Amino acid sequence: MAETFLTIWLDTQNHDTDTKSPVTQTLLQLHNVVIYVQLFHDADECIDYITDIKKDDRKTFFVISCDTQFGNEIKSTLLQLAEELPQIHSVYTMGSNEKESDAFSYSKSHGIYTDVQSLCNQMFRTVTIERHRQRRLVSDDFTIKTLDRVPIIAETTITTTTTQLASVSTSIRRQEAQFMYAQFLRDILVEMESSEEEMVTFCRQKYIDNAAQLKFIDEFQEYYDSCNAIFWYTRDTFLYGLLNTALREQDVDTLYSLRYFIKDLHLQLKGVYVSQQSAATTTEQATTTVYRGQLMTNDEFEQKIQQNIGGFFSVSTFLSTTLDRKLANLFAGDGSRTDEVQSVLFQIDIDKTVNKFPYADISTESAFGDDEGEILFTMGAVFRIESIEKMRDDDDNVWNVQLKLTDEEDELLQKLTEHMKDDFIDLHPVAKYAVLMREMGYYTKAEKFFFLALEESSLSENYVFAASLYNALGGNYKRMGQIDKALEYYEKSIAAQLQHLPENDPQVAATSHDLAIIYKDQGDFERALVTYNKTLEICLKEPIPNQSAIATVYNSIANVYTSQRRYSEALEIYAKALDIQFKVLPHTHPSLAILFVNISGLHNERGDNDKAIRYLNIALAIFQNSLPPSHPQIAATYRNLSKVLYDQGKLSEALIYMSKSFSIDSNNLPAGHPDVIKTREYIIEMAEELRNQQLNTTANKSPHLQETK
Structure with missing residues (x-):
């Protein structure tokens, strides 16, 4: 600084x-x-x-x-x-x-x-x-996202001859899906068991060459207690920067190591909030106003604030604000650097009836004493942007952004959140963390936490949990491109299940279905179809059939038909799957996007590139509304778009999308992952072809069009 x-x-x-x-x-x-x-x-x-x-x-x-x-x-x-x-x-x-x-x-x-x-x-x-x-x-960053014209599926039918997609576009400003994952992350971290010793060991290793911070860590180990978590958070020590940087960047390894302190801080803040709310008198004002000064880059301010009036404002970190407008205004700056950043004063109105996100005046708990006037919000607070205007005083270049604490949520994101919570029901907290890593596309990290969950003695003795973790590892290895390991853990899962369950049990059928995906990818279509049809039969005989599971099997059968070039049959089965998923899933669920990717692939194989691109764009919009921006599924969709554009002869556009794909995959997948290798090869080939194309164009110019030097 x-x-x-x-x-x-x-x-x-x-x-x-x-x-x-x-x-x-x-x-x-x-x-x-x-x-x-x-x-x-x-x-x-x-x-x-x-x-x-x-x-x-x-x-x-x-x-x-x-x-x-x-x-x-x-x-x-x-x-x-x-x-x-x-x-x-x-x-x-x-x-x-x-x-x-x-x-x-x-x-x-x-x-x-x-x-x-x-x-x-x-x-x-x-x-x-x-x-x-x-x-x-x-220093605290905000998590805000504006998404323009998000396709919302209204009704879909696919027949053997036509494909009709009735869709409605909306310009409503949306919360990004990353906010949902941050909420899951917070809830799971607070739920997990932890120890001070584990956290201290991590911090010592982190600051092994920093004598000053090691001294603070010694002090923390000797004097820390859960009742003074806020005091330690407000001190100028290793904790504040390490924690908020990890929350802002969603550094899941660091957050896991700090879960002991995160839990204490969240719970103490919640406790202070409850105490202050209980002590409030009926004569007190129903609304409190707090402030925060912030410098924001021009692009960030325009995209996340100016274009988001009426939209949601999500914060992934603990958010510090003050009752002192002058203090906040001081840190907003005077607007003199408008070529680089914008000076912003956030004015936040807190309706005391909104109790979804704990916040509290931490003056008596803070390391700064009683005169700080700091109001601290827990991680994940949501605000609505009410208005934006220039200050009407000497600070003509300072923006005043009016926010309101809200317990409202983006309706589509709320539906998606409620549905995805089902993936975590009845799981051990560490297993929940692993599943969350997988859903976020952090496959290597998911592998680590799945094995941590398996090490829990209570889980290893429970065949149901062990089998589900083996299955999850199989799926995770498939996503990582490690097919042999995927087969190994799918087979382990089935073996564990068959020790206690009959072959026609839905759990065994579900794992068999996942194993059949490997058969299909290996080209053993008949074996895959036999397994899929057996799974479908078991699912349909359930007293209360799992409709989403049935749709998943239909999708898998249609994928085999597409590979066998049985396109009409495949379209008919895709239509069944899409009809079911549309009825039972939120319209921004990634499973719907996967269906559209597969339908796009069918049209691409049939040579109908326009339809292929149409469905890929729908899939991309859904993925962008349901997955983190760096998710491998988004990278794969970019890659598929690139291939179709290449087939259309649009080489420059194809290269742009392939580069986007590589940018995501190279940062998230192992260097030896097939997708990383293939994408790199595609880029090299496309760049070379584009270069040759440009050289040929130059060589074929008429003499009077050639540039002279």
Whole structure:
């Protein structure tokens, strides 16, 4: 962080420039507190300098040390001037009389000091607090997303001769799916068992070369208790930055290692919230307003705020706000850097009847004491953007963004969230974490946590859980492109199930279906079809058939028919699957998108590229509304779009989509994954072909069109 503090020192007592003089020694000590110190011996020059200072992000400390002949009147003038100038943060007076009354009558006065050391100590405390305040009020990122014209499926039928898709487009601003995964992440982390020792070991390794942070970790280990989690969160130590960076970036490994503290912090904040709500009187106002100053890049402000009025504003981290508008406005900046960033003051109205997201005034729990006025929201709070306008005062370049805490949610995302919760029912917390990693597309991390779940003695002794984890590992390895391991764990799952269940049990049938997908990918279509049809028969005989499972089997059968070029039969079966899934799933569920990808593949094989692209675009829109932006499924859809565009001769567009695919896959999948290898090869081939095409075009130009040098 750039240095944001300046000290102006007016000293009329000493003019000695010797290196051992009191003046020089004081300067050296002040430099230890702040980098920039400007010394003046003449009051007029000092006043001229102060009044010329621009009001910017830098905070100015004013130190006055004057001899007895300086005059109280001039000193009072300086104090009054400092009081009126917004660029002066605080005033410190050096003198022999600690009881001088003048200094204490001004709000910016931070006391009278008789020695340099006590002055520097106080300034150091002030600088530390201000740096921490700035970091707290500026560094937290927000999770906001605007998605334009999202296709919402209204009704779908597919016949052997026609494909009709009735769709409705909407410009309603949507919460991004990543917010849903952040909510799942929070809930599972709070549910998991953990230990302080495990967290401390992780933190020591993280800061192994940082002596200062290791000292804080020692202190944490000796004195930490769950009842002072907020105190530790607000201290300027390893915890604050490590936790919020991990939440912001969804660093799931770090979050898992910090779950001990995350749980304590969330629960203490929730407890303080309940206590404060219970203590509130009926005469108190129903709405509280808090503020937050923020610098946002121009693109971020335009896309996430200006284009999202009336939409949702989601925050993945713990969010610090203040009751002090002036303090928040200070950190918003003055709008002078509009070519780079926008100065934004968020004004948040809190309706006290909204109780979905705990928040609390943490002044009494904070490391900064009772005068901070900080309101802290737990991770995952949701706000609605009510309005945006320029400030109507001297701060013409500062945006005022009006937010409102809300318990409303994006309706489509809420439906998707409720449905996807079913994937976590009755699972052990570590297994839930592994499933979440898989759904987010973090397959390598999912593998790690599935094995952690298997190590739990209570799970290894329970064949139901063990079999489900083996099956999950099989599916995860298939996604990772490790087919042999996928087969191994699918077979382990079936073996565990058959020790206690008959062959016609739905659980055995479901695993057999997953195993048959491998048969199909290996080209053993008949074996796959036999297994699929057997699974379908078992599903249909259930007292209460699982409609989504039936649709999944229909989709798999249609995939085999497509591979066998039985296109009419495949379309008929896809229609059945789509009709069921449309009735039982939210319209942004990724399973619907997978169906559209498969239907697109069929049309591509038949040479109908326009329909292929049409269905891929529908699939992409659904994936973008239900998966994290870096999910491998999105990468695969980009890759499929690229191939169809290539078949249409649109080489430049094809290369763009293939590059998008590679950008995602290379950051999420192992280097040896088939998708990574194939995509890299496609890019090289396309780039070479495009280069040759451009060279041929240039060579074939008429002579009078050729450029001359």
